[in-house]
Amino acid sequence: MIGLLCGLIIILAIAIIILIGKILLMQKAIKEITESFNDRLTADTNTLIDISSRDPYISKLALSINEQLRLLRKQRHCYVNGDRELKEAVTNISHDLRTPLTAICGYLDLLDTEEKSPEVERYISIISDRIDNMKILTEELFRYSVVSSERNMVKEQVVINSVLEESIAAFYAIFIEKGIVPKIHIPEDKVIKELDRSALSRVFSNLLSNAVKYSDGDLEIMLSSEGTITFSNKAKELDEVQAAKLFNRFYTVEAARKSTGLGLSIAKVLVEQMGGSITAEYCHQKLTICISF
Numbered sequence: 671m672i673g674l675l676c677g678l679i680i681i682l683a684i685a686i687i688i689l690i691g692k693i694l695l696m697q698k699a700i701k702e703i704t705e706s707f708n709d710r711l712t713a714d715t716n717t718l719i720d721i722s723s724r725d726p727y728i729s730k731l732a733l734s735i736n737e738q739l740r741l742l743r744k745q746r747h748c749y750v751n752g753d754r755e756l757k758e759a760v761t762n763i764s765h766d767l768r769t770p771l772t773a774i775c776g777y778l779d780l781l782d783t784e785e786k787s788p789e790v791e792r793y794i795s796i797i798s799d800r801i802d803n804m805k806i807l808t809e810e811l812f813r814y815s816v817v818s819s820e821r822n823m824v825k826e827q828v829v830i831n832s833v834l835e836e837s838i839a840a841f842y843a844i845f846i847e848k849g850i851v852p853k854i855h856i857p858e859d860k861v862i863k864e865l866d867r868s869a870l871s872r873v874f875s876n877l878l879s880n881a882v883k884y885s886d887g888d889l890e891i892m893l894s895s896e897g898t899i900t901f902s903n904k905a906k907e908l909d910e911v912q913a914a915k916l917f918n919r920f921y922t923v924e925a926a927r928k929s930t931g932l933g934l935s936i937a938k939v940l941v942e943q944m945g946g947s948i949t950a951e952y953c954h955q956k957l958t959i960c961i962s963f
Contacts, residue, residue: 699728703735710739767808774801810932823866823943830861830870830963834893837874844882845889852889863897863963869940876933877901877959880916884908884957897963905957916950916959934959 706719719732719739778798786794834856845852878901881889885903892900917938934950941948946963 696725696728699725703728703732707735707739763808767804771801771805771808810936823869825864825866825944827862828865828867828870830863830865830893830897830899831856833867833870834874834891834899837871837878838891840875841878841882848882848885849887850882850885850889852891855890855892857893857895859895861893861895861897865944865963866940869944873937873940873961874899876937877961879933880959899961900958902956902958904955905952906955908952908955908957910952912952917948 703719710719719736774797778794778801781794838852838854881901881903884905884907886906888904890900890902892902916934918935938948941961944963946961948959948961951958951960
């Protein structure tokens with residue numbers, strides 16, 4: 671009886687050891703799958719997941735994941751190629767539109783030297799205004815296609831205070847014309863970050879231009895010592911849904927009819943290329959755009 675009991679204990683112990691070994695092997699295989707999966711998602715490679723385990727269930731799981739990886743890679747390539755073709759098409763279209771627009775502007779300049787009736791003067795003024803809008807749109811299309819492409823940022827030690835002050839000064843005349851008296855809060859201590867100076871200047875310019883379009887006459891600009899920049903202004907014509915779409919390509923609201931809908935999209939692309947983030951919040955009829963590096 672004791673011998674039988676000892677035999678059962680030995681068998682049970684062996685079974686437990688085998689089970690523990692099985693569990694350890696499965697844990698190792700799952701770890702291999704997890705690490706390989708994360709690596710395949712971040713790297714542009716055709717290598718699929720390979721595991722050391724020969725367990726049929728684990729092998730089936732790896733096979734299923736590999737199938738999904740193949741589909742994901744195919745979709746990614748289609749997206750990248752389509753996005754590249756779209757950007758090239760936008761660039762070509764913007765180039766093609768510049769030539770006829772330049773010619774039209776030339777003929778309008780010639781018409782200015784001719785004697786015209788008041789009615790013709792009005793028609794020419796309308797045409798000239800529409801052409802100016804077209805020129806802005808083609809220029810923004812070209813700029814967006816350029817900045818949204820992969821570009822090498824020339825990062826350097828940039829004093830954000832200086833770039834922000836220069837950008838605000840460039841809009842001084844426009845602020846006066848629109849009756850906007852900005853409240854500016856910039857710390858005396860230098861806020862220095864590794865950024866692309868020209869890209870940062872473009873971001874500030876686009877955000878200030880956006881503020882001029884939507885502001886109800888006020889504008890508050892604040893730079894924190896950590897490198898967070900906020901642009902706030904009253905914008906009664908907006909709502910929360912519209913504010914959430916401001917960074918979408920070609921999105922405009924009726925309050926800014928002359929907008930191309932690309933200025934904030936360009937700002938978002940540039941900020942993210944510099945490793946920062948940009949958000950828009952609308953609360954109590956106040957629009958706040960925040961950039962954080």
